[in-house]
Structures are given as structure tokens and as C-alpha cells.
Amino acid sequence: MSLQERCEERVRELGLPTQGQLTIAALCEHLSRHLGKRIRLLPLPLPQGSPDGLWVHTPDEDVVLFESRQAPIHQRHVIMHELGHLICDHDTAPVMTPEASRLLLPSLNPALVQRILGRDHTHSEAELEAEQVGDLLSTYVNSWALQQEWAVPPELVDLANRLSALESPRSHLKEK
Numbered sequence: 001m002s003l004q005e006r007c008e009e010r011v012r013e014l015g016l017p018t019q020g021q022l023t024i025a026a027l028c029e030h031l032s033r034h035l036g037k038r039i040r041l042l043p044l045p046l047p048q049g050s051p052d053g054l055w056v057h058t059p060d061e062d063v064v065l066f067e068s069r070q071a072p073i074h075q076r077h078v079i080m081h082e083l084g085h086l087i088c089d090h091d092t093a094p095v096m097t098p099e100a101s102r103l104l105l106p107s108l109n110p111a112l113v114q115r116i117l118g119r120d121h122t123h124s125e126a127e128l129e130a131e132q133v134g135d136l137l138s139t140y141v142n143s144w145a146l147q148q149e150w151a152v153p154p155e156l157v158d159l160a161n162r163l164s165a166l167e168s169p170r171s172h173l174k175e176k
């Protein structure tokens with residue numbers, strides 16, 4: 001089975017409603033129900049040099065962080081890509097030090113951050129797969145959802161400020 005066929009099957013198995021109908025939030029709700037896990041999207045002003053998106057897996061929830069200041073069309077692409085990793089259940093070694101994950105996600109116990117995945121723009125099979133699945137997912141999203149404005153949730157303003165103060169969090173991130 002080719003990569004394309006495998007990705008199409010994965011997305012088909014999700015049993016998503018008609019294409020072009022969902023908002024991004026509705027898509028996440030559907031995925032949460034189907035995969036039996038809580039999925040949260042967190043827009044944050046990420047420091048320069050950090051990835052545009054991150055997927056953080058914990059036992060309680062899966063969090064997709066994305067850059068809040070980017071154009072909606074780019075944000076959507078990043079979110080779909082990270083959801084692609086999530087759906088494919090890509091296994092990644094922890095790439096963040098406990099210190100870095102505490103800075104990024106102080107509300108989470110660093111020991112619980114089992115996997116974190118940076119958007120690394122490599123051409124590994126996992127990246128290609130996430131990209132393909134993300135592309136397929138985005139066909140289910142209503143393009144008007146692009147107009148959606150993301151606000152940083154009040155409880156995360158402190159975290160956003162802390163992130164902005166970080167000079168180069170990328171140095172804490174090891175390439176896979």
C-alpha cells in the first residue's frame with residue numbers, strides 16, 4: 001500500500017462528515033470522540049526560531065500549540081499537520097528537556113509530557129505522512145473557518161509572556 005493510500009485509509013476510518021463542512025473546533029471534537037482522547041488547541045506567540053507548531057502528548061490530553069500571530073491559512077496548515085501526527089500516533093522520543101517543557105507548559109507536570117513533536121520540516125516518512133493526512137483533513141474543513149480569530153486564553157497569557165521572554169527555546173529542543 002502506498003503512503004497516499006495508507007493516509008486515505010486512516011482518514012476514511014475516522015468517519016468524518018461531509019467534506020468542507022467542519023470548523024476546526026468541530027473537527028477536533030470529532031477526533032476527540034473517535035480517538036477517545038481530549039484534544040486542545042492552544043494559540044500562543046511562540047518565540048522566534050521555535051517551530052510553528054508543536055504536538056504535546058500527555059496521558060490526560062493531547063495539546064496542539066501553534067503560533068498565534070501567523071496568517072489563518074498558515075495556522076490551519078500547521079494545526080492539520082500536527083493533527084496528522086496525532087492521528088498516525090507517531091511515536092517520538094521526548095525531545096524536550098524537563099526544564100524546557102516546564103517553561104512551555106507549566107500547568108503540566110513535566111514527567112507527564114511523554115512525547116512532544118516539533119514541526120521540523122524534514123522529509124522523514126512520519127513527516128510526509130503527517131503532511132498527507134493533514135492535507136486530507138483540511139478538505140473536511142469549511143474554508144470560512146479560516147476567518148476564525150484565535151485569542152490567547154486568559155489563563156495562558158502568563159505562559160505566553162514567559163514564552164516571549166525566552167531567547168532561544170530551540171536550543172532546548174533536540175532534533176530527532
Ligand SMILES: [Zn+2]
Pocket residue numbers: 081085118119120121126127130
Ligand atoms: Zn511534523
